[in-house]
Amino acid sequence: MREKSGKKQGGQKGHSGTHLAVLSEPDHVINHLHADCQHCPKREICMMNSEVKEIRHEIDMIAQVDVTEHELITIPVCPICGEAKTGSFPAEIKAVVQYGQNLEALAVALNTIGAVSFNRTHDILSGVFNVPISVGTIKNMVSRCAAKVEEANTVSAEKLKSAHHKHGDETGCRADGKTRWTHCLSNELYTVLFLHDKRGHIAMEEMGIIQYSGGTLVHDCWAPYWCFTNVKHQLCGAHLLRELKGIVENHPKQTWAKKFTTLLLNLKRAKEKAIAKGKTALHRNTLKRYSNLYDEIMRAAYEENPLPERKPGQRGRTKRGKVLCLIDRLSAHKGEVCLFAHDFDVPFDNNQAERDIRNIKVKTKVSGCFRSVDGAKEYLKIMSYVSTAIKHGFTSFDAIRRAVMGNSMSIFAQDSE
Structure with a gap:
């Protein structure tokens, strides 16, 4: 939704920039002399008076396999008890030859x-x-x-049930030759991804989170979300702005759409300014002014889009078109469109869920479809866990390595502090 700023691409004037930095002592040092000095007989004498003019670092990686041999030692006769004493292998060493945990974590x-x-x-x-x-x-x-990550994902699901707000979204993917649906529920700290054959209410209930939740559910107005009356609803402002922009570009005579866009953005800015000043709510007069403006724009929208006349003998509901359907939605869900302005802890948009579910599209674009449903579910379990770990300050590889080592619950260590 960003408009062009007119600035040149790249870093702007005054931007400090970032660069590679060497955080440890170099493993190798190579001196570079003038070509005339390479084989000069006086070289050693000159080197005693030389100085380093400039330093540059080359950071590279050496791929190396490390093989550890585990030997089981037996003492034939113990000098104390007279019995044979044999050691035991560590619990993770189960085969004659096996791969280590770091290699396994890298593969995963x-x-x-x-x-x-x-x-x-x-x-x-x-x-x-x-x-x-x-x-x-x-x-x-x-x-x-x-x-190994199932326990951690169960914790994430429980945390989402009691969260002040959560984001919901869904997207399709191919698994076992059929279109399935990935459902996402997340917030700033936890992510749960769930695979189901259905996209609607049945799948959401089987996910087992929303119906046991309180707080607010942020979503894109997909009809099945409205089946859950135990939560408040916040409609995604970014989705609404995109729809309004489409109307402004494709229907120039619809003047109300631009006004409503300005209303939404101004209300969002008013909240952001209030938060910057340390306030926890907008003044009631401010909310009333925006509420009256909302109603005024809706009246103008219906005037520009009168209900279509029913033709003689026509049966069923009269076709309303995309523009009028959006107007009906905005009119019917005024409270859900503006909830973010009444509760400062509720976000304006559903971008959190959009980001958390995007990995499924990247995976299918790079690797193609999933060969089996079980494979898709395993992928979503791991990505749910990794997403949650990243939100808790861990790198993705560190999170995977902790899971491989059987220590997936350690990502929640700071929650108990």
Whole structure:
């Protein structure tokens, strides 16, 4: 929704910028001399009086496989008890030859966060590390990780139930040759993604969060969300602005749309200015003024779009068109459009859910469809967990590594502080 600013692309004047920085001592130092000095017999004498004029750093990575051998030691006769004493392998060492946790975490991260298919993950690991890891092994690693994050996702779901507000959205994806629906519920700290064959109310109920929640649900006015009367509703302002912009561009005679756009943006700015001043609510006179202006614009909208006349013998509901349907929606849901201005903790838009669910589209664009429903569900479990971990200050790879090590609940450590 941003308009062109007229500025040139790139960093603006006065912008400090960012650059690569070396945070540790270099592993290697190479001196670069003048070509005439390379084989000069007086070189050592000159080097004693030389000085470093400029330093540049090259940051690179060395892919190296680290193999640890675990030996089980047996003492044939204990000098104290006279019995044989044999050690035991660590719990995570279960096979004669197996992959370590760091390699497993990398494989899972490439397939989920990196959106790389199983075959390409196999190619990358085999080519970079010369590790003969099979596609089936990578699939099993992802499945094990998905199982280990279920407890953390259950915590996220419980937290969302009691949250002041939550964002809802849904998007389609292909799994097992059929279109399925990914449902997302999230806020600033927690994310839950859920796969279902249906897009509507049945799937939302089976997700098992909204119907047990309070607070406010922010959404794009998709009809099934209105079935939940146990929550307040806030309609996404960004979606409304996009629809209004379409009307302004495609229907120039609709003067009310531009006025309503200005109303929404001014109300949003009024809230932001009040928050900047440390206020927790808009003055009642301000809210009343915007409320009266809202009603005035709606009256003008209906005047510009009178109800279509019913033709003789016509049955059923008269077709209203997109413009009139939007006007009806804005008129019927005035409280849900403006709730963000009455409750400062309620966001103006549903962008949080849009961002949290976007990964499913990236995955399908890069890797194609999911071969199985179980594979899609495992992917969503891991991405729910990773999204929540990132919101708690962890990097995506660190989160995956913690899950592989069986320590997924550690991402909530700061919640208990």
